[in-house]
Amino acid sequence: MLKEIPLLKSETIDSFKNMDFADIAVNIISKFIGDLISGEKIQQIVNNALNFEVPIERISDNDYLCYLDRGPTCSFKDFGARMLARIMEHFLEIDNKNITILTATSGDTGGAVAQAFYKMSRIKVIVLFPKNEISDLQRKQMTTLGENITAFGINGKFDDCQKLVKTAFADKELRHKNLSSANSINFGRLIPQTLYYFWSYSRITTEKHEKVIFSVPSGNFGNLTGGLIAKKMGLPIMRFISAVNENNEFPTFLITEIYTKVEPSINCISNAMNVGHPSNLARIFDLYEGQIDEKGIIQKIPNMEDLRNDIISYSISDEGTKETIVKFYKKYDKIIEPHGAVGWAALQKYRNAYPKYNDVKSITFETANPSKFPEEIINLIDIVPEMPHSLKLIQDKPEFPNPKEINTYSDFKGFLLEEFQD
Numbered sequence: 001m002l003k004e005i006p007l008l009k010s011e012t013i014d015s016f017k018n019m020d021f022a023d024i025a026v027n028i029i030s031k032f033i034g035d036l037i038s039g040e041k042i043q044q045i046v047n048n049a050l051n052f053e054v055p056i057e058r059i060s061d062n063d064y065l066c067y068l069d070r071g072p073t074c075s076f077k078d079f080g081a082r083m084l085a086r087i088m089e090h091f092l093e094i095d096n097k098n099i100t101i102l103t104a105t106s107g108d109t110g111g112a113v114a115q116a117f118y119k120m121s122r123i124k125v126i127v128l129f130p131k132n133e134i135s136d137l138q139r140k141q142m143t144t145l146g147e148n149i150t151a152f153g154i155n156g157k158f159d160d161c162q163k164l165v166k167t168a169f170a171d172k173e174l175r176h177k178n179l180s181s182a183n184s185i186n187f188g189r190l191i192p193q194t195l196y197y198f199w200s201y202s203r204i205t206t207e208k209h210e211k212v213i214f215s216v217p218s219g220n221f222g223n224l225t226g227g228l229i230a231k232k233m234g235l236p237i238m239r240f241i242s243a244v245n246e247n248n249e250f251p252t253f254l255i256t257e258i259y260t261k262v263e264p265s266i267n268c269i270s271n272a273m274n275v276g277h278p279s280n281l282a283r284i285f286d287l288y289e290g291q292i293d294e295k296g297i298i299q300k301i302p303n304m305e306d307l308r309n310d311i312i313s314y315s316i317s318d319e320g321t322k323e324t325i326v327k328f329y330k331k332y333d334k335i336i337e338p339h340g341a342v343g344w345a346a347l348q349k350y351r352n353a354y355p356k357y358n359d360v361k362s363i364t365f366e367t368a369n370p371s372k373f374p375e376e377i378i379n380l381i382d383i384v385p386e387m388p389h390s391l392k393l394i395q396d397k398p399e400f401p402n403p404k405e406i407n408t409y410s411d412f413k414g415f416l417l418e419e420f421q422d
């Protein structure tokens with residue numbers, strides 16, 4: 001966790017109203033790393049990494065949707081992965097170094113990371129994914145690239161991939177090989193996830209110091225952590241709604257102060273949020289003067305009053321998610337996908353519980369594109385969601401074969417050692 005979170009003046013936040021996304025991004029990122037990277041370079045990195053739209057749409061009265069699905073892999077993970085890739089590349093250039101990124105994915109992260117680091121000459125990426133548990137499109141986001149990207153389909157679950165990666169990181173014989181990770185517990189991915197909070201706030205508010213509500217579809221809690229950092233930086237956020245699927249460890253904790261991992265995690269249709277023990281929870285505890293360890297044991301209870309003031313959390317069942325997709329379509333003639341639907345459903349719960357805040361504007365994040373979940377959408381509303389150009393391109397590209405059959409850690413290590421020889 002950062003030792004210090006920069007505080008923005010309220011005039012600075014007001015001035016964002018007259019800036020475009022890239023200018024706001026440069027402004028905020030400079031506050032974190034301005035003494036390490038020149039303004040000009042940050043501008044260049046931002047223009048290059050965040051070269052897509054972040055639309056905001058008013059859905060009803062005071063409730064808005066902010067679309068985080070316009071990057072190349074059509075999930076909000078493009079923000080973090082693409083910024084991290086370019087910042088890493090910049091420092092590797094300066095140090096004249098090369099690294100290898102090892103990462104395990106349950107689906108979305110691997111694609112975003114692979115696409116983000118594609119063709120970077122100083123960085124090799126090795127992604128492990130569970131062969132039989134991801135969609136064709138998710139796999140193709142990793143296996144159609146080649147060049148510096150190697151993707152392994154593993155016979156097993158995400159946990160098996162994760163175990164191989166963790167064993168490699170702990171392996172003494174690989175220690176001097178410059179291995180790095182790019183998962184959501186990397187802080188470089190969190191800073192870019194504060195940007196769209198400032199951006200969407202600046203587009204929908206009219207009053208000075210106006211407060212807003214954010215509804216954040218949450219799994220590993222990286223997105224929410226980005227929001228909490230934005231609030232600490234001074235953004236007037238009245239409340240976060242942390243919207244989770246049936247993996248309800250966090251809302252239960254907020255009520256009972258007892259934390260129990262959901263183990264194994266529950267498979268829901270919002271599959272990027274099937275997390276039973278979010279790794280960013282440790283950061284959230286830290287922001288509220290608490291401490292929780294990797295195993296999920298609370299070492300110090302956070303300031304519950306502050307935590308509850310800032311965050312309310314609702315768990316939405318798959319049934320509730322599906323119902324929301326159908327209702328949303330009937331009412332607004334728009335398609336929302338399962339992750340965004342969890343966020344929208346949680347917002348409705350909040351609106352029903354707190355009518356006194358109906359005047360406060362809200363922003364819900366749509367974190368993926370509906371066309372990534374075609375079967376679900378067709379089943380529910382009988383419409384084939386249109387696929388954005390970037391996904392169509394990937395869908396039609398040929399795949400590279402699995403580079404090697406990996407059944408044991410020793411198979412994997414064999415591959416890594418060969419790889420490091422050249």
Ligand SMILES: *Cc1c(COP(=O)(O)O)cnc(C)c1O
Nearest residue numbers: 218219220221222223272367368
């Ligand atoms: C990863 C992901 C989420 C959850 O975000 P966290 O930062 O892990 O809480 C939500 N929606 C989609 C589409 C995702 O890929």
